[in-house]
Amino acid sequence: MKIKNWFIIPIVLACSLMLATIASNSLFASGIGERAQEAILRMRTAQFYDVRFSSNHLKVGEDLVVTGKVMILPIWPHELGFSGIGYINFFEPGPRLVRKETVVNGQPVFSSMIIKLGDTYDFKEVLTARQPGTWPVGVTMNIKDIGPIVGPSIKVTIDPSSTPYTNTVQTLTGQSVNLENYGLSRAMGWSFLWVLLGIGWLYYWLILKPTAPRLGLAYLEKEDELVTKQDQKLGLLFLGLVIVLVFGGAFIASKQFPIVVPLQKTFVRIDPLPQEPTYVEAKVNKATYNVQQRSLDFDLVVTNKGTDKVYLRRFQTANVAFLNPAAPDNQWPADSPEVNGGDLQITPNDPILPGETKQLHIKAQGAAWEVERLSTIYKESASRFGGLLFFGDTQGHRNIIAIADQFIVPVFQ
Template sequence: MKNNNIKGLFLTFISIIYGVLMLINAPPVYSSGIGERAQEAILRMRTAQFYDVRFSTNHLKVGEDLVVTGKVMILPIWPHELGFSGIGYINFFEPGPRLVRKETVVNGQPLFSSMIIKLGDNYEFKEVLTARQPGNWPVGVTMNIKDIGPIVGPSIKVAIDPSNSPFTYIIKTLTGQTVNLENYGLSRAFGWSMLWVFLGIGWLYYWLILKPTAPRLGLAYLEKEEELITKKDTQFGLLFLAIVVILVFGGAFITSKQFPIVVPLQKTFVRIDPLAPEPAFVEAKVTKATYNVQQRSLDFDLQVTNKGTDKVYLKRFQTANVAFLNPSAPNNQWASDSPEVNGGELQITPSEPILAGETKTLHVKAQGSAWEVERLSTIYKETASRFGGLLFFSDTEGRRNIIAIADQFVVPVFE
């Protein structure tokens, strides 16, 4: 009976090892995006809006750098149902560690931890990523908000080719030691993990194989305590306890001697001043908005006042990662390196520019399949039927005003 139990345990252990090896060697399966369409419209449209995002390249080799730049605005009116913690962190999204981050800079300051953010503020960022593994990977920028999670920004598909040498990530520590983070401490971590695994297997072997459960249930039923836990069992338990205590305290002692200088994990929040507001020469307010379900069109009336000295155009409406461009505005073509989704034309009636000192009501129509493809049309299905986004105004000199639409009610139309 005991030999059969040992044989069964051995076969089970071999099956587990085989399954793990199969998973390790199996080809990876990844989706074509980073999951931005799975997020609710309320998150993508009414919280943080990325704009002017650019990726330095979409094709590089292992060891080469990818630079991501852009800006993000925390919309001035935050959804009440979400809550606002005021703590954020600019990050990037990828399917596993295909690239490693070397540097993050926000408004000219290096960022190592979360930062305090305020409603209505703008932040300019730069991230430097180094290609680590060959393949075709979706990579995007995110804003992680405490208590909410990541708000996904624009993304692209990056092709990484192999290099002639394996990937290394060499750094110099504060004590002057040069280490390769790609494999630094790997053998130590693997050794400790396997040690605890074997200890656990030994413990289970003793109490499940050498001391089968079914007979012990009978002893417990008969209240034969002296046979249920014998003196040998107690000695075995004390031996295991002594081994664990020695490993824990001994390992901590050896580690403290080997690495006497340590820096604790930082949990503070960084205060970074937002970008200075641009000179405002345009005021705009949405007075009415509808979403036509069948036409897949967001229509809204916009009251605009030009307080500048030059005529201005509404050039762009952007919500989430979808942008609509006004073809009537001069020099307003879609950039070939833009990571946003091209939603189509922004139809404005009347199409003439707003003259200096003029107040005009514009009817804006943003129509296209992107509402359904990007799963933003669910705004009329949510408990708060509202939308948000950014309006980009520009004069003939190229000066720009960005106005946030943060909490506008939308009336669904089904005809």
Template sequence: MKIKNHYLNILILTSTVIIAIIVSSHLYASGIGERAQEAILRMRTAQFYDVRFSSNHLKVGEDLVVTGKVMILPIWPHELGFSGIGYINFFEPGPRLIRKETVVNGQPVFSSMIIKLGDTYDFKEVLTARRPGTWPVGVTMNMKDIGPIVGPSIKVTIDPSSSPFTNTIQTLTGQTINLENYGLSRAMGWSFLWVVLGIGWLYYWLILKPTAPRLGLAFLEKEDELVTKQDQRFGFLFLAIVLVLVFGGAFITSKQFPIVVPLQKTFVRIDPLPKEPTFVEAKVSKATYYVQQRSLDFDLIVTNKGNEKVYLRRFQTANVAFLNPAAPDNQWPADSPEVNGGELQITPNEPILPGETKQLHVKAQGAAWEVERLSTIYKESASRFGGLIFFGDAAGNRNIIAIADQFVVPVFQ
């Protein structure tokens, strides 16, 4: 029996180690490159929230729907400049999924958008799985002259399908085409023709004629020996062939495709989301980052202007969210692609009553600050942070308050 126990212990120990490795590797799951960006900018530019990926396991040809919201914080980091042009993009390592449509605030969007500070954009992207494999995917908000602001990401596994992938579309001239290879053979054919012609030209000059003596003749300027009448006739023939093929080809093409449009380039203005009733006002008064505890603490002065009691439910920044366990129905959503930072410690942690104004001390503590490389706020060129604070009442009404530009002072000991 003792021996059995011994084996059992080993088994338990081994499983624990394996599980620990799996859990820790899960905990330290890779980002998609956003951690290279400075924390002070990731937290103070745009904040994604409510992002959901419809699935993380697809077959080729099946759709992935990504929905979510992104808020451009009302105060933009001055050091980045603000171009006012943005683009809701999708991150994937090459087109493993093709994009079918992007809808922002109910409007289908092809081009870049005119972006306003403080606005929230409710987006939906529909993609179709194209290449089998496991791929990191995510959403990004690209800002002109600034770069990508990276939203949450997941890994998607795409299984092969028995039917080959096609991406068909109907043109306004009535043709149905498969974009996977449309026009390719034509381009290859013409390129091949030109390569053959070019090689013919090179063969005549470089292979049929010995090069070395030409160096001497050119030095002695024996022009007539270097370029003979026959060479010139050959040159004339080639020039004629090229001109006929180029302009003849272009002429025939213009007859083949009489209806063409130039590339489309424009910016779109997106109608803002309808204003939600505001029932909470909040302002951060002082923020501290405890380096050794890995904890961001701040004091918050909150006023409840509504008729229901209100809870501080969540603090979120740069895709890391901290939830207040004392708020009703506030468990971590299983399908959330965001990083669970841990529990939010609030003192005092009672709901804010209607009409009440009080000061809360909020403590967001967790390893995520280190793992997501956000703890560097105290050693970057400006010690500031931003984020979103979610308030909600029992009925599910929600108010989101943006912290845009808050200084933070580190405590090292």
């Protein structure tokens, strides 16, 4: 039995719709894709630290507060370019949480901001749980012309609530609306109308006037039969409908909503955090990456200009941190979202005394280099690494030094 063309198209559309529905309801991302980014982006551009999530278990309608700091490294990769425009954002698989507030250095932020190399920004994001499930959620720094630089993330479990989620706001005219369903019927109505118009156009040109016979007319150069007077009239009819719908819809919307605020495209200026007093200087002299041992080794010359002995407490690159077990009270925080890379091996591992200059050999070894896909630094066109060195004294003072453009020599034995 021969199946006609008009019967095949509905079957294909129905199957496509069924597959899309199944995929949207059963397939969710298990992470936020940070391991897919090149090491150059994660190690040498923006570094997140002190990131904390208020909870990993919420109910629908409860708030998740994310705090932390991000430093724009002072030496930006030349091959990437630096636009100076950034935006602190959060990452999730769809609208599972809704952002209520973003504060950077104490100021509310609603748009992109002007950022500078070497500056540090303190941020707080308030998110409201919207949809039940277990979702990966993380922070990002979106850089113009670069894209998102992914920071630490956790998995948040959202339980159902006894009341449905609402997102009520008050408009400029004093009207309270629920953004969960406000304008939904209007949007669906217009979408259905345009889809119906498109189906009618395709039905005429693909079903009533099949493609194969028209190809024959084009080959025989029979232009008069290829597009007839009736086809031209129908085309003008569709054109008229489109013009009426576009301008008529705009006219109706302007009458119904006379007070509007245009989309904002300006950039805000946020003063960076003030520079902390510097009592430590550090410089990397040589760096290697041992592929078989999965170890980053580098020599570090440290000068203590303070009045108290200091320790190198932590080395962090991307979202992986290595801690010095010999530094006092330097345990891994239970609520830290960073990846624990293991112990930081330092030779010699004695404190740097006031006024002393000492050369240290740093060894950051662990499986995290491979698991987090940071070991590709020696495979990239610019074999360099970056990160943050955390120094601290016995009084709790901290100095953070950025290393952002250090060449790496790969070792394969």
